[in-house]
Amino acid sequence: MPRRALYLLPLLLFAVIAGYFLWGLASDRNPNLVPSALIDKPAPAFDLPPLEGLDRPGLATADLQNGEVALVNFFASWCLPCRAEHPLLMDLAESGGVRVLGIAYRDKPEDARRWLGQYGNPYERVGVDDRGRTSIDFGVSGVPETFVIDRGGRIRYQHIGPLMASDIEDKIVPLIESLSE
């Protein structure tokens, strides 16, 4: 009887959801530890177009393999924590110790441009990842996230969430220095 089946619907829906929950628990994954798989692996292949109207080139895998240490930062104008870490990236870019590269994650070009215009642009290159494809390849679980890439184009460090001054002092800068030697 179709009417009777209607009353079963909530239970069936819950069964499906519970199935997902069970998978989530049983499949031995850790939602907090996305990155480990990519550490010491070459950065994924990508080729992102530049941000329209910004006088910086786009970003591709080849740009990470030119023998210099690089910091790749995923950001978005709609992301509040990105704003919190932004002054630190500006300082880092100013200090000149590392190339700071940006990837605009699921952002409208005009919003990203206005954002960089307002707060300053620390990025030597900015790639636009409007579909989020490259971010997924990098294992980005949300913005902001920051990667340190060594001279050979390998990912050496992934930072999830906004950078704090202590992260930069204690982790990022020492790592960059050791990689640059």
Place this chain on the structure above:
Amino acid sequence: MIPEIGHFALILALVVALAQGTVPMLGAARGRADWMALAGPTAVLQLVLMLTAFLALMQAYVVSDFTVLNVAQNSHSSKPLIYKISGVWGNHEGSMLLWILILALFGAAVALFGGNLPATLKARVLAVQAWIAIGFLAFTILTSNPFARLLPAPENGGDLNPLLQDPGLAFHPPMLYTGYVGFSIAFSFAIAALIEGKVDAAWARWVRPWTLVAWCFLTAGIALGSWWAYYELGWGGWWFWDPVENVSFMPWLMGTALLHTAVVVEKRDALKVWTILLAILTFSLSLIGTFIVRSGLLTSVHAFANDPERGLFILLLLCLTIGGSLALFALRAPALKSDGLFHPISREGALVLNNLLLATACATVFLGTLYPLFLEALGGDKVSVGAPYFNATFLPIMAPLVVAMAVGPLLPWKRADLMGALGRLKVAALLTLLAALLAVYLHRGGPLFAWLGMALAAWLFAGALIEWAGRIKLFRAPFGESWRRARGLPRSAHGMTLAHAGLAVAIAGITASAAWQGEVIRIMKPGDIAELAGYSYRLEGVQTHRGPNYTSDTASFTVLRDGREVALLMPEKRVYDVQRRETTEAAIHTTGLADLYAVIGDADGRGGWTVRIYYEPLVPWIWAGALIMVLGGAVSLSDRRLRVGAPARRRKTAPAPA
């Protein structure tokens, strides 16, 4: 010794719950009055035992008894007393204890104040409450014992996460839990009704006040949480669509829907099946809200430490509670008969629309929160769903809801004249237009959604007041008569007006903060001046202070407007001794129409400081609106009709069944 008493009380509570869950239920099935009568005393005993356990743990925290593992991990002897106390529920084990304590509190309240409930219904409701308690007591005792000992005891404890050492957050969990757990009563009533096979107006009248209590606490709890996020996280935002926020918001949306359909069941004897389903879903979402962040399924900034074994136990409990109740629903709900018929354009119709929109809104939040998990399970990649998704899906559903909210209360039951109702809203339409124009004029333009949001707020506010004014014939009759009518009006009518108007105030705040927030983020040296929204912020200097368990860099800003001093803002950056974690304490000066908000960041080593200054227009209205909504709920609760004694009198006059 005292922790052992607590542990023992916890185990005894489980034993008592087993008795409370079985004997009265069997008694109700067999018509044994003496068996049913066991429900009341066991529910009260349950409360006494849980209170004993809870106070035992609190004692361990207050005297810093570090032989208790939980205290050693989460407390520290130098912590101020209030955070020693709030530390009791600032961790997984202790918060479980609080959760069950509140559950026992509600059970005992039904036992003590439910004297006029039919004996079988009361016995069944309390038995169902006990089933819930059995599940969570077993979970706590087996996987999360808060009284586990640690010998030898460490010198001192690991301290509470500094972000949680805040007055706002000290009271946020008890409020939130009272809201979550309060919905268990509606759930127990729904299950009892399914077992009895009967839902009538009296049933709805008993369920409503409990739902309303839970809703008030949940509203206050969510508001307190977002207020904390606003002043403590220091990003000027107040809602981040974080999974933890979403899971508290979903039961709120469903609970709001439940609150409204219960009225239809009570007054019109319709929508019974739907109301039962809502009661089950609301509490199910509360359970998911309490537990999903502890199970390791989703990750969040303020998640408790989790381990997979606990997660499986939680999942098992959720499956038993939610799956079991939905199976019972599938089995028994088709037999429930609704008699009330109504035309789509009517008060009932408006409430159905309210429910459809609230349920859809809740579903979009649910989908957005769990989508990353679903996608990953299907072999997709890890993704995160951010604010753009929620803004694009949630807000378009809320907009028609708000439009309809002003019209609904003007429609009579059964069949209504929509044109007539809209005719009464002419003044509201005019005010709406004026508010939109004024908002855009004052702020020199703004995005489309801004004037739309302001218009919606004005529409709802005016609509709520017009309905109220119409009922008391304000300006149509002499003032004395209006006053008399206002006093004669049921409290629930005043409550509704307040709650709807409160939402309007909150919408205005939400819109303005999203559209016209201004900010300056830069390096400032003492003496520098930053300009924002007509105010000048002069950094006077930064001093280092010593707090009870932290060191703080305190900046002082003098805020000037047209050369006159308006406020002194003193934001802090604290580093807590034990965990070496930084927290920001934003300084906020409110004018009532806007917040002036300043945060001090790190020193750049050259005499300058990173500074964030925000101009937050109408943001205080968000919490003022929430407060008005809670007040509306409280006023409605004081309605004589809803008071616990009222249904009995009606029942006595009803003819005895043949």
